[in-house]
Amino acid sequence: MIALLSTPSFLLTGLYLSVLIYLIKGWNTVKRPQIKLSGFTTKVTVMIAARNEEEKIHLTIEDILAQDYPKHLTEIIIADDHSTDRTSEIIGSYARHGVKLLQLNEDKPLNSYKKKAISEAIKLSSGELMVATDADCRMGSKWLSCVVGYYEKEQPVMISSPVGYFEEKSLFERMQTLEFCYLIGVGAAFIGNGHASTCNGANLAYRKDVFYEVGGFKGIDDLASGDDELLLQKVAERFPGRIGFLKRYEAVVFTHAKHNLKEFLQQRRRWASKSVKYKDKKVVAVLVGIWLFNVSLLINACLGFYDIYFLKLFALQFLLKYLFELAFLLPISSFFKRQKLISLLIVIIPVHIFYLIYIGFAGNTSTYTWKGRVVR
Numbered sequence: 600m601i602a603l604l605s606t607p608s609f610l611l612t613g614l615y616l617s618v619l620i621y622l623i624k625g626w627n628t629v630k631r632p633q634i635k636l637s638g639f640t641t642k643v644t645v646m647i648a649a650r651n652e653e654e655k656i657h658l659t660i661e662d663i664l665a666q667d668y669p670k671h672l673t674e675i676i677i678a679d680d681h682s683t684d685r686t687s688e689i690i691g692s693y694a695r696h697g698v699k700l701l702q703l704n705e706d707k708p709l710n711s712y713k714k715k716a717i718s719e720a721i722k723l724s725s726g727e728l729m730v731a732t733d734a735d736c737r738m739g740s741k742w743l744s745c746v747v748g749y750y751e752k753e754q755p756v757m758i759s760s761p762v763g764y765f766e767e768k769s770l771f772e773r774m775q776t777l778e779f780c781y782l783i784g785v786g787a788a789f790i791g792n793g794h795a796s797t798c799n800g801a802n803l804a805y806r807k808d809v810f811y812e813v814g815g816f817k818g819i820d821d822l823a824s825g826d827d828e829l830l831l832q833k834v835a836e837r838f839p840g841r842i843g844f845l846k847r848y849e850a851v852v853f854t855h856a857k858h859n860l861k862e863f864l865q866q867r868r869r870w871a872s873k874s875v876k877y878k879d880k881k882v883v884a885v886l887v888g889i890w891l892f893n894v895s896l897l898i899n900a901c902l903g904f905y906d907i908y909f910l911k912l913f914a915l916q917f918l919l920k921y922l923f924e925l926a927f928l929l930p931i932s933s934f935f936k937r938q939k940l941i942s943l944l945i946v947i948i949p950v951h952i953f954y955l956i957y958i959g960f961a962g963n964t965s966t967y968t969w970k971g972r973v974v975r
Contacts, residue, residue, distance in 0.1 A: 601908055608899060611892040612916050618885060619923040625788030626930060629846050634748030641747050642672050644726030644807075648716035648826075649734035650680040653689060656734045660693050663732075668743040674726050676701055677734070678716035686734075699723070714816040714826050721810060729810065731826075733801040737765070737853045745849040746804050755843035757805040757834045759786055759798035763935050765853040774947050775856035775863065777932065777940040781924070784931040787844040795835040795842040796882050800827030802852040805834065813837050825873045832878050848934065864961070871958045890959040893952045896920075921948055 645663055649656055656677075663675055678701040679687045690700045701720055703712070721729060728750055730743065746760060761783055764776040786797040810830075819829040835842055857863040877883050896916050903910030925944060932938050 601906070605908075605912055607891075608895045608912055608916065611888060611895050612919060614885075614888045615892040616919060616923055618889065619927055621792065622785060622788040623923075623927050625791035626784055626927070628791035629787050629844050631846050632749055632843070633752060634745060634847070635751045636744075636748060639669055639672060639744070639747055639751065641728050641751060642674065642726045643668065643728050643730055643743065643747055644674045644676060644720075644724035645730045645732065645743070646675075646717060646720040646724065647677045647732055647734050648680055648713045648720070649677055649682065649686050649690070650712070651682045651684050651686060652734035653682075653685040656686060657689055659732070659734055659736055660690070660698060662736075662738050662740075663743075664693070664696055664698075665740050666738075666743040667740050668747060670697075673697075673743070674724060675699060676720045676723055678703060678720045680712050680716045681705070711816070711820045711823050711826075713823070714820050717826055718815055721807060721815075724807065727807060728804055729807055730804040731800055731802075732852055733854065735854055736762075736801050738851075739849060741849045742852065745847055746845060749843065749845050749847075749850075750804065753843055756809045756838045756841040757795075757831060758803070758843050758845055759790060759795070759831065760802040760804070760845040760850045760852065761787070761848075761935070762799045762801045762852050762854065763937070764856045767856060769858075770943075771860070771863075772856035772858070773940060774943055774950070776937065777928070777943050777947060778951070779856070780931050780935055780937065780940070781928060784927065787846065790842055790844040793840060794879075794882075795831055796877070796879065797828050798831045801854055802850070803827055803831075805830075809834060809838065819876055822872060822876060824869045825876060828873050829876050836878060846934070848936070851935070864958075867954075867958050868961050871961070890955060892916075893955045896952050897956060917948065921945065924948070 647659070666673065675697060676699045677690045679690060680703050687700065687702060690698060694700065701723055703716055703719065705715065717731065728747065730746060732738070746758060750758060763783070764772070764779050767773045767776055783799065786799065789796045813833040816826065816830065819825050819833070831842065857866055874883060874886060896913060899909045899913035899916065903913050921944065925941065928941060928944065932941055
């Protein structure tokens with residue numbers, strides 16, 4: 600009986616450790632690239648889809664206007680997605696600085712308003728390279744020149760750039776920051792291994808013609824989320840090996856962690872919902888295997904109250920998970936200059952087990968609230 604119950608645990612543990620070894624290899628494969636520093640020729644369109652962002656959008660606009668990239672090669676388009684606050688008014692106040700306001704006026708209900716906003720912004724754009732970010736992000740003055748410098752030097756068709764959390768005010772937010780480092784590292788590692796699968800739309804660039812060549816968001820527009828990962832997967836299929844991860848600190852875009860558990864779970868359910876549209880079923884299979892590994896951890900922890908063998912098995916799984924995740928996260932946290940957060944890993948892992956099991960169910964079985972709308 601013990602052997603029957605423990606064999607799946609060993610197999611799932613081996614799978615998870617193999618995945619982490621793959622990720623460690625991928626992150627290390629991505630090198631800090633040389634970039635072009637001057638003589639830029641690329642016309643860039645920075646685009647943002649905004650909804651009810653009156654609190655912080657002026658900070659994002661100010662950061663974009665402060666970029667050291669040539670102004671005559673920069674276009675800024677912000678699509679206001681039916682905001683009910685002062686977002687549109689604030690965007691319009693920057694018209695004299697060249698910021699273009701695109702007002703969405705859809706009458707019929709959509710499930711993917713953000714994709715619609717981005718698509719309309721691209722239609723209006725005159726740039727060669729589309730650079731997408733979010734309305735609550737902050738960036739340094741060299742962000743855009745770093746992205747374009749990499750684009751002109753290496754000529755990728757799509758660039759996934761790093762996103763990090765900052766200005767944390769609680770332990771909960773710092774825990775999210777470390778977990779988010781893990782997620783960004785996963786996206787970079789897959790790209791490093793030549794198997795682009797995940798990215799973050801708060802810092803994503805791609806050629807305008809490539810967007811249209813892959814059909815834009817056609818085929819993935821029935822989900823509210825997925826303007827980043829699902830588009831990246833379409834591009835990866837059409838242009839294998841032509842997607843890069845910009846592993847330079849100057850390219851980092853910063854945003855804030857969620858302030859409470861409800862907001863956090865809503866966000867993660869939205870992210871998890873994209874997995875049902877993943878084209879590469881091998882990635883889906885790996886995700887299911889990781890979910891099952893965490894289920895096995897929970898089961899063994901519970902069985903450990905009745906049999907010491909399972910408690911020892913749980914302890915072994917936990918220790919291996921900790922050591923391999925530590926090996927993966929150390930260089931990533933160093934890249935983000937947040938090495939001190941590593942001490943939280945021992946606290947995060949037990950919470951993460953319950954969180955991943957819940958998200959595995961909730962992300963694919965129910966609707967969720969996003970920007971004041973109930974979507975799927």
